[in-house]
Each structure stands twice: as C-alpha cells, then as structure tokens.
Amino acid sequence: MEIESIMANNSLVKAREGGGGKGRSLKWRDMLRFSHVTRCADLGIGASRDYLHLCVEQPIGKKLFQLFCRREISASASFRDSSGVRYDRDAENTHTQTHTLPVLMSRPVSPQSNQCVSIVQHHEQSCLRSLELDPCMDVFHECTENLHQYLSGEPFLQYQDSMFFDRFLQWKMLERQPITKQTFRQYRLLGKGGFGEVWACQVRATGMMYACKKLNKTHVKKRKGETMALNEKQILERLNSRFVVNLAYSYETKHALCMVLTMMSGGDLKYHIHSIGAPGLEEDRARFYAAEVCCGLIHLHQNAILYRDLKPENILLDDLGHIRISDLGLSVRVSRGSAVRGMVGTLGYMAPEVISRRPYGVSVDWWGLGCLLYEMTAGRPPLHKQGEHLNPPEMERRILKQEPEGSDASPYSSVVKPAGQVEPPFKPDCSAPDVQDMKEFSSVKEVILDQKDNDFYAKFKPTKLTVPPPQIIETGCFRELNQFGPNGSRSPDLDW
Ligand code: ADP
Numbered sequence: 195m196e197i198e199s200i201m202a203n204n205s206l207v208k209a210r211e212g213g214g215g216k217g218r219s220l221k222w223r224d225m226l227r228f229s230h231v232t233r234c235a236d237l238g239i240g241a242s243r244d245y246l247h248l249c250v251e252q253p254i255g256k257k258l259f260q261l262f263c264r265r266e267i268s269a270s271a272s273f274r275d276s277s278g279v280r281y282d283r284d285a286e287n288t289h290t291q292t293h294t295l296p297v298l299m300s301r302p303v304s305p306q307s308n309q310c311v312s313i314v315q316h317h318e319q320s321c322l323r324s325l326e327l328d329p330c331m332d333v334f335h336e337c338t339e340n341l342h343q344y345l346s347g348e349p350f351l352q353y354q355d356s357m358f359f360d361r362f363l364q365w366k367m368l369e370r371q372p373i374t375k376q377t378f379r380q381y382r383l384l385g386k387g388g389f390g391e392v393w394a395c396q397v398r399a400t401g402m403m404y405a406c407k408k409l410n411k412t413h414v415k416k417r418k419g420e421t422m423a424l425n426e427k428q429i430l431e432r433l434n435s436r437f438v439v440n441l442a443y444s445y446e447t448k449h450a451l452c453m454v455l456t457m458m459s460g461g462d463l464k465y466h467i468h469s470i471g472a473p474g475l476e477e478d479r480a481r482f483y484a485a486e487v488c489c490g491l492i493h494l495h496q497n498a499i500l501y502r503d504l505k506p507e508n509i510l511l512d513d514l515g516h517i518r519i520s521d522l523g524l525s526v527r528v529s530r531g532s533a534v535r536g537m538v539g540t541l542g543y544m545a546p547e548v549i550s551r552r553p554y555g556v557s558v559d560w561w562g563l564g565c566l567l568y569e570m571t572a573g574r575p576p577l578h579k580q581g582e583h584l585n586p587p588e589m590e591r592r593i594l595k596q597e598p599e600g601s602d603a604s605p606y607s608s609v610v611k612p613a614g615q616v617e618p619p620f621k622p623d624c625s626a627p628d629v630q631d632m633k634e635f636s637s638v639k640e641v642i643l644d645q646k647d648n649d650f651y652a653k654f655k656p657t658k659l660t661v662p663p664p665q666i667i668e669t670g671c672f673r674e675l676n677q678f679g680p681n682g683s684r685s686p687d688l689d690w
Pocket residue numbers: 384385386387388389390391392405407439455456457458459462507510520521522523
C-alpha cells in the first residue's frame with residue numbers, strides 16, 4: 195500500500211476515535227454561534243405552527259419542548275420514540291402546577307409478574323386491554339394520542355412564548371447556514387462508483403463523520419446520468435430509516451454534485467461473502483442481515499418506493515456490524531396500487547417479471563432478497579457461479595426457467611427480532627482499507643458544462659430536511675451550547 199494511503203487511513207482512524215468532541219474544530223463555538231433572537235423571528239415558521247412538526251418530529255424541537263415541560267409545567271414528559279409515553283409528576287414542585295395533568299401510574303404487566311408498565315390514569319383499562327389482546331402492538335397508542343392532544347393545547351401555546359422556543363428558532367437559524375466544501379474535512383477514499391467517488395468526511399463544527407458521494411459533473415453529463423443522480427438525491431432526502439443510508443446534506447462544488455451520507459465503514463456484503471474465508475456466511479449472520487434488509491425494504495415500500503437493485507455489494511455494514519441499504523439510483527417512486535415497468539437492475543438479481551418486461555410492484559425486491567439470502571448461505575449467486583459471465587439471453591433463460599440448486603444451510607429456522615437492537619453476530623474491522631489503487635476522478639476533457647447543466651445542478655441544492663440531522667444532539671454540541679440563565683449559566687434544574 196502506498197505511504198499516502200496509509201497516512202490517509204491513519205488520520206481517518208484517529209478522527210473516528212475522536213468522540214467526546216475531540217473531532218470538532220477548535221473554532222466550533224464560532225461556527226455554531228446563535229444569532230440574536232430578534233434576528234430569528236422571520237423563519238417562515240410563524241404562520242403554520244404545527245405541534246407535531248415542531249415538538250415531536252424534529253429532534254431539537256422535541257428536546258426543547260421537553261425541557262420546557264419539565265420546567266414550566268413542573269412535570270416531566272418524555273416521549274418514547276414510537277411506542278410509549280412516560281409522564282412523571284414532579285413531586286417537589288406540585289404547588290406551582292398550573293395545568294390538569296395526566297397522572298402516571300405503575301401497574302404490573304400481569305398478576306404474576308414483577309415487571310411494571312407505566313400508564314396514564316384513565317387509560318389504564320384500555321392499555322391493559324391492548325396488552326392482553328396483543329402485547330406486540332402499540333399498547334400505548336391511545337394514551338400517547340391523548341397526551342399529545344393535551345400538550346398541543348395550552349402547553350404548546352405557552353411554549354411559543356418561552357425562552358425555549360426562542361432557542362429553537364436560534365437553532366433553526368443555524369441550520370440555515372450554507373453547506374459548502376468548507377463545512378467538511380476530507381479523509382480517505384472509501385469507494386468508487388459509476389459517476390465518481392465516495393470519501394470519508396467530517397463536519398468541522400460537530401466532529402460527526404459521514405461518507406460524501408461525489409458525482410463528477412462531466413461524468414454525469416457524458417453518461418446521461420442526470421435523472422439517476424437527481425432521483426437518488428430526491429428519494430434519499432425524504433427517507434429516514436435505521437436500515438437505509440441517510441442523506442444528511444447535499445451541496446455542489448465546481449466539479450461535483452455531493453451527497454453526504456451515513457458513514458458505513460464495515461465494507462459491503464459482497465466483500466464479506468466472497469473475500470473473507472470460505473465463500474458464504476454463517477447462518478446466524480445471514481439471518482441477521484436478511485432481517486435488517488427486510489426492515490429497510492419494508493420502510494421503502496411503506497414510502498411507495500421500489501428499490502430494484504438488491505445485491506450484496508449494495509448492502510453496507512457500519513462499524514458495529516449493522517447494515518443499511520445503499521445506492522438508491524435505480525429506485526423509483528410508485529403511486530399506490532399501481533405498477534411500474536422497465537428493465538432495471540443488475541441482471542443476475544432481476545426478477546422474472548422484470549425480465550419479461552411485465553408491469554411489476556414490490557415483488558421484485560422480495561425476489562432480490564431471496565437471491566441475497568441464497569448467496570449469503572450458499573456462498574454463490576442462485577443461478578450462476580461467482581464470477582461466471584453468462585451472456586444476457588442465457589441469464590434470462592435461467593431466471594425464467596431454472597430452479598436454483600438447493601443450499602444445505604437453511605436460513606429460515608427461527609425468528610430474528612431486528613429493529614437495530616439485536617447485537618450483531620459479527621463486528622467488522624474498520625481500520626484497514628481494502629480500496630486499492632484509487633486516484634482522484636479527473637474530469638472528462640471533451641465534456642463542456644453549460645447553462646442547461648447549471649439548471650440541473652440548481653435542483654441539487656440542499657432542500658430543507660423535514661427531520662434535521664440529529665448530529666447536534668449525538669455529538670454533545672446541543673448540551674454544551676444550550677445554556678440558559680442570566681450569565682449564560684446552565685440552570686441547575688434542567689435535566690439533560
Ligand atoms: P454508484 O451508484 O455509482 O454505484 P455507490 O453508491 O454504490 O455508487 O458508491 C460507490 C462505492 O462507494 C460503494 O461500492 C462503496 O464501496 C462506497 N460507498 C458508498 N456509499 C458509502 C457509505 N455510505 N459509506 C461508506 N462507503 C460507501
């Protein structure tokens with residue numbers, strides 16, 4: 195390996211070990227300096243103040259509303275992400291209480307059990323009923339709704355007059371800072387794609403690591419990749435799944451269109467299936483990855499998106515060993531109930547309905563999952579040998595007619611609970627780069643960029659993300675900057 199690439203990798207490994215604010219620029223406080231409240235008033239949030247959007251969906255908004263509730267209503271409300279509600283009355287401050295609050299009670303899960311669930315008074319019966327009917331469903335749905343209904347009334351109105359909401363507007367103002375090349379530090383090359391490269395990068399202000407997919411403008415133009423590039427950006431910016439790479443930012447430089455994505459440093463499944471030890475994975479790993487891919491596909495399908503390019507090299511591992519679906523250039527949005535056409539994907543993994551040019555729906559992704567599962571367990575694709583290059587008509591014939599050979603290891607033996615909470619059975623070594631021989635993409639000389647191209651780049655500009663990147667909270671910047679009180683001191687009763 196060349197000395198430069200060893201050094202680039204070492205600095206990446208160091209940056210990733212950062213943690214605790216170490217990766218941040220020394221000037222991070224200047225970069226995240228709040229504007230004066232009066233300058234934040236005109237943020238377009240004015241007219242339509244939607245409780246769910248401002249206080250539940252946006253991580254910083256939710257945190258500030260919680261802080262407001264704790265302090266101003268003398269009680270604490272903490273919303274669990276999807277399933278539950280906790281609502282604790284703060285015993286010491288009840289004399290300042292100004293609202294009628296739902297009261298939290300503890301009840302055993304069952305008469306024999308010493309495990310307790312917390313429920314809001316008056317909803318006790320409905321919670322218990324749901325628990326008996328189906329413990330896996332959202333037992334707290336009704337009382338969550340009820341609580342939100344309560345909080346979206348008087349408390350939400352008061353919140354908007356509080357210093358917590360002023361602080362929210364200040365954070366929103368910060369979010370509007372333009373994103374440019376200077377926002378990031380660049381580390382080593384992570385991989386190459388059809389239109390450019392993917393580089394490890396770090397947000398200077400927060401220390402958060404990302405992968406920056408840079409599409410070289412001349413390559414995009416030469417290979418008529420505009421629709422595909424825009425498609426990937428537009429689909430990604432509307433998604434927010436634990437099992438699909440997230441788009442945190444997009445921006446443009448003179449030479450490239452850039453998408454800043456969740457950093458996945460554990461390599462792709464093609465590498466893990468075929469390049470480490472004997473081909474194939476152990477059953478528990480195959481089952482685990484299949485379950486997580488399944489969660490990602492379900493999320494895409496719920497958002498009316500067909501993925502269409504499921505194959506091992508598009509499934510990336512993070513450093514803990516969880517996977518995410520990546521490379522959504524071929525995905526397509528479908529209106530509900532309708533089907534799409536188009537021979538799109540990678541031939542070896544295409545479903546029969548795609549090959550036969552028939553209209554299709556989500557089935558093509560489940561076919562892809564089948565192929566992936568087969569390849570993970572058998573160590574080779576279902577219908578051809580690894581590395582065997584069949585001519586397209588022969589490949590099509592096999593997809594339509596041939597049964598895959600049986601694979602000894604059956605991956606279907608038990609149920610895996612996914613949701614990102616199961617300990618991955620394998621943790622990748624992320625310190626060694628396996629990307630060899632990588633040089634910067636140079637421009638295609640004969641391609642000239644003109645005004646029409648600029649019109650297309652304009653569409654690549656960052657749009658306001660509906661759920662802003664929670665990195666401010668994750669990296670600890672929120673806690674360190676969010677000081678209240680007369681001399682900028684943090685009020686002692688705010689529990690972070
Ligand atoms: P293309 O659409 O041109 O095929 P990809 O999205 O597949 O581009 O990216 C090319 C390569 O870059 C991938 O094969 C992978 O090695 C690497 N890569 C892509 N996305 C990430 C990411 N989020 N984290 C780490 N590496 C990535």
